[in-house]
Amino acid sequence: MIIGIVGALIGLVAWEIYWRNHNLVPDLDDDDDLWVIHREAVEDATEDDVVIVGSSRVYFDLQLDKWEEETGKRPIQLAIEGTSPLYAFDDLVNNTDFNGTIVVGVTAGLFFSTLFPEAPPNEKVVSRIKYYEDRTYADRLNYNLSIPLQSSFAFISDVSGVDGIKLKALLDEIEVGQRVPDPMPPFHKFSEVDINRNLRMTTRTATDTAFAGTIKKVWLFFNQAGSENVPEKEATTNFFIENVKKFKNRGGEVILVRCPSTGELREHENQVFPRNEFWDPLVEKSDVPAYHFEDYESLRGFDCPEWSHLSAEDADIFTASLVRILVKDGYLSK
Amino acid sequence: MLFNSLGFILFLGLVLFLYYTGILSWTNRKRMLLLASYLFYGLWNPPLVILLWISTIVDWTAGNKLAVEKNSGRRKMWLLLSMFTNLGFLAFFKYGDFLLENFTTGVNALGMTYEPQPMDIILPMGISFYTFQTMSYTIDMYYQRIKPARTFLDFALYVTFFPQLVAGPIVRAKDLISQFYDEKKATANQFMWGSFLLTIGLFQKVVLADTLLSGTADAVFGAGVVLNGLDAWIGTLAFSGQIFFDFAGYSTCAIGIALMLGIILPDNFKYPYAAIGFSDLWSRWHISLSTWLRDYLYIPLGGNKNGITRMYVALILTMLLGGLWHGAAWTFVVWGALHGLYLVVERFLRSKVRLKINPINGIFLALLTYTCVNITWVFFRAREFETARNMISSMFFINNDGVKLLQYFDIFKVMVVVSLLFICHYLMRNSSLKELSLKAPAWLFGVGWAIMLFLIVISQGSGQQFIYFQF
Numbered sequence: 144m145i146i147g148i149v150g151a152l153i154g155l156v157a158w159e160i161y162w163r164n165h166n167l168v169p170d171l172d173d174d175d176d177l178w179v180i181h182r183e184a185v186e187d188a189t190e191d192d193v194v195i196v197g198s199s200r201v202y203f204d205l206q207l208d209k210w211e212e213e214t215g216k217r218p219i220q221l222a223i224e225g226t227s228p229l230y231a232f233d234d235l236v237n238n239t240d241f242n243g244t245i246v247v248g249v250t251a252g253l254f255f256s257t258l259f260p261e262a263p264p265n266e267k268v269v270s271r272i273k274y275y276e277d278r279t280y281a282d283r284l285n286y287n288l289s290i291p292l293q294s295s296f297a298f299i300s301d302v303s304g305v306d307g308i309k310l311k312a313l314l315d316e317i318e319v320g321q322r323v324p325d326p327m328p329p330f331h332k333f334s335e336v337d338i339n340r341n342l343r344m345t346t347r348t349a350t351d352t353a354f355a356g357t358i359k360k361v362w363l364f365f366n367q368a369g370s371e372n373v374p375e376k377e378a379t380t381n382f383f384i385e386n387v388k389k390f391k392n393r394g395g396e397v398i399l400v401r402c403p404s405t406g407e408l409r410e411h412e413n414q415v416f417p418r419n420e421f422w423d424p425l426v427e428k429s430d431v432p433a434y435h436f437e438d439y440e441s442l443r444g445f446d447c448p449e450w451s452h453l454s455a456e457d458a459d460i461f462t463a464s465l466v467r468i469l470v471k472d473g474y475l476s477k
Numbered sequence: 478m479l480f481n482s483l484g485f486i487l488f489l490g491l492v493l494f495l496y497y498t499g500i501l502s503w504t505n506r507k508r509m510l511l512l513a514s515y516l517f518y519g520l521w522n523p524p525l526v527i528l529l530w531i532s533t534i535v536d537w538t539a540g541n542k543l544a545v546e547k548n549s550g551r552r553k554m555w556l557l558l559s560m561f562t563n564l565g566f567l568a569f570f571k572y573g574d575f576l577l578e579n580f581t582t583g584v585n586a587l588g589m590t591y592e593p594q595p596m597d598i599i600l601p602m603g604i605s606f607y608t609f610q611t612m613s614y615t616i617d618m619y620y621q622r623i624k625p626a627r628t629f630l631d632f633a634l635y636v637t638f639f640p641q642l643v644a645g646p647i648v649r650a651k652d653l654i655s656q657f658y659d660e661k662k663a664t665a666n667q668f669m670w671g672s673f674l675l676t677i678g679l680f681q682k683v684v685l686a687d688t689l690l691s692g693t694a695d696a697v698f699g700a701g702v703v704l705n706g707l708d709a710w711i712g713t714l715a716f717s718g719q720i721f722f723d724f725a726g727y728s729t730c731a732i733g734i735a736l737m738l739g740i741i742l743p744d745n746f747k748y749p750y751a752a753i754g755f756s757d758l759w760s761r762w763h764i765s766l767s768t769w770l771r772d773y774l775y776i777p778l779g780g781n782k783n784g785i786t787r788m789y790v791a792l793i794l795t796m797l798l799g800g801l802w803h804g805a806a807w808t809f810v811v812w813g814a815l816h817g818l819y820l821v822v823e824r825f826l827r828s829k830v831r832l833k834i835n836p837i838n839g840i841f842l843a844l845l846t847y848t849c850v851n852i853t854w855v856f857f858r859a860r861e862f863e864t865a866r867n868m869i870s871s872m873f874f875i876n877n878d879g880v881k882l883l884q885y886f887d888i889f890k891v892m893v894v895v896s897l898l899f900i901c902h903y904l905m906r907n908s909s910l911k912e913l914s915l916k917a918p919a920w921l922f923g924v925g926w927a928i929m930l931f932l933i934v935i936s937q938g939s940g941q942q943f944i945y946f947q948f
Contacts, residue, residue, distance in 0.1 A: 144669050146923025147676070151930035158935060281478045281520040288483040299937060310936040311688045319886045 172301040173336040176286040179275045193218035196231040197248020200402035203452035206462040207341040213466040220340040227253045227264040236386040244396040251416035255374040305329040328360040349454035358449035399433035408450035503660040514639035525601040543618040544625040559615035563608040575805035603643030614650040631657040640734040646745040646765035661739035674733025680929040681726030690719040705879040709871035751902035755819040793817035812856040
């Protein structure tokens, strides 16, 4: 028994040292449990609170520390990478009494894609909402116990894909010939999150152009893979508008935000989701305040290192600028 | 609460601390175990502990009445009360939606339009296990096979004992309640062996089932397309390994944890994939359920005492209900029917052909049994008949142009794990882990333990539920 325990401890210490030597640091997983903690916070939120829903752009680009610095109040961040905000917004409108402000990040390729709950843009949101409803006391206990471990050991990480380091992820990366073609380029993790769900782009992504290039390849792959999908513009817009009306009727405020994108990704978006056909009609039908980065001097001109998100430093500047505009327009107070 | 979770490590640590510090008397230690068991269950869904309480009170009362009641009519009434309560829980919570669905289909087939609201009933974790366990007490009391539990505390702990509460082994009263009468304390060897079994169980679940096999099985059965024959076979083999490691892993953990408390639970698996024939399989797979079905269903149905035809009918009925016990779906019924059919064919062949098993035909017959078992796993794992039909046709190489899904490494990984599983089962079929460990040098035993612990931690199972919790 002693050999077993001591042997396992020696192995784990060596494993930790190995990953730290590969520049891994202890950090939190951006997982379902972290999301539901913040979803739960909405239950106690007041009309002075702000909740953010959307995809990765509002997640990367709206920095909570900076927002709090500008307004004195930290928003609740519920955005999820690679997802549409429709079902998260629907959940806030129909399953809570919240009547504060909801900032909705609009990334056209995701927002207008589909209403099908099991489709990739919605699946993760829907499953997290379900997890929020079904979560047990044991789940809560397990997560609370895991936080100090995640924060102390680099090897404790639930990341999947090419940067995953748990045994399953490591095995999944082994390739012995290719029986079935896999055209998806490697998709590296390029952000880090804290317990407040404040997500920041890693320094490497902002400074290492070759690394940023690997992310760009993934966007190009998604653009190509999604080219056959016809956006469900009417259905998604109507679904959203319906909820906007309900939310406004109970005194809530909705703000639409379109964050910056650049390079070939921006060109693709302009071509497939032209502003005059998607964003403008949405703003008009919603009849809510809307902020497109192109319309404000202080919100444009940023360079997204991988075409889709702002570096941490630029995100701070973007957040401060946006908040100042919102305060000036009377939608936020200091 | 799951064994493969951080919360359980804390929970078990606290239980062992309170159990062994000596501050509590034996009665208070049992009270502590009972409270801990309710906490273990309640952390999943607190209100459903009430079902446990009702089962406990009803069967305790029925058992006490059966111990003194002489009137056969009243005795039958007390037995029926227990059966009605326990089977009623099962019927409502487990089969409610299934019964409604089938009723609706039947009524609509008769031309009447009926669309009821779905009931959306929560399935209480492990309900099939604890209801069968508590029912066995009342049935044994009815047949006067056992004496009543001495105290309510002993009985309540028998129903609720946390290591085996949600996924077995389904323990008989005579094997467990009497262990609670006298003070129990694990010896140093028992404690160490219990810890080792807990490690092996977690290794089976977290590393072998969840890390190495579940991904392939999920990908194949969730593909939604007609697959290539090789992919269908690999997915099915992966599931055969996954379900064994998942369920045997849970049982091994349960036996290990109980042993750490000085309580001995019976074996639930004895190298089932080395079974030669299906009678042998069912004496090795989920032993506590198969003996339960034998004693409380097959034998009361006549067993082999009323001629061959009645025996075949009893076998088929027992396995059909055994299939339905696993899940409220027709695919499980087909799984049970196939096993019933296998048993009937085997009995028939045995009555006609005398065969002496030797190492050469033994391994061939074991492989044949394992192959037939894999056909049944398709119905067990598939959620719909269409998936099962596609899988079976691919496995019989009817779909030559089926879709290729798996990479070479996935195929290699599954083949290595499943081949090792089969070889280990065959080599160990007449032995036990305990015997093997006694022969192994201490350092080798320790190194093996260290490797398993290390792999469990780096696999970091994100607390995936055990498959059998849903049954």
